[in-house]
Amino acid sequence: MPQLHSKFADNFGADVSAAAEGRAMCLIVGYRSPLAAIKTVGGTAVAALPSHRVVAIVDLRNLPLLQRHEDVRVAGPISIDPQRFAAFQRLVGAQP
Known part of the structure; x- marks a missing residue:
């Protein structure tokens, strides 16, 4: 996966990567x-x-369609490990 660099990411020590598929x-x-949507x-x-x-889990080839959907303000990939995500769901009481 290619690494992307920006001053913003570099200031926080973040590694930014982008998948194409x-x-x-x-x-x-x-x-x-x-x-x-x-x-x-x-x-x-x-x-x-x-x-x-x-x-949501989304096929990245379809992400541009989702981003242009009339009901969608913004959509993009996020990264969180499964244990932290499960803890987050419990914390906010999230349900699909």
């Missing part, structure tokens, strides 16, 4: 619930969060 966990923020591109909701936010 495959499935990824994404955060989708909608103007309204983005669940229908996620289903439209074949994605799977993992956790529904407050304020029209959903964590």
Whole structure:
């Protein structure tokens, strides 16, 4: 996976990488619930969060379609290890 560098990421010691294919966990923020938009591109909701936010598994080839959907404000890949994500879900009481 190619590494991307920016001053912002470098200041925080972050490694930024981008995948061109495959499935990824994404955060989708909608103007309204983005669940229908996620289903439209074949994605799977993992956790529904407050304020029209959903964590979902999305095929990266379909991410541009999701980003342009009329219900979606912003959508992009996120990275979190499974243990931290499970703890996060318990903390916020998230349900898909």
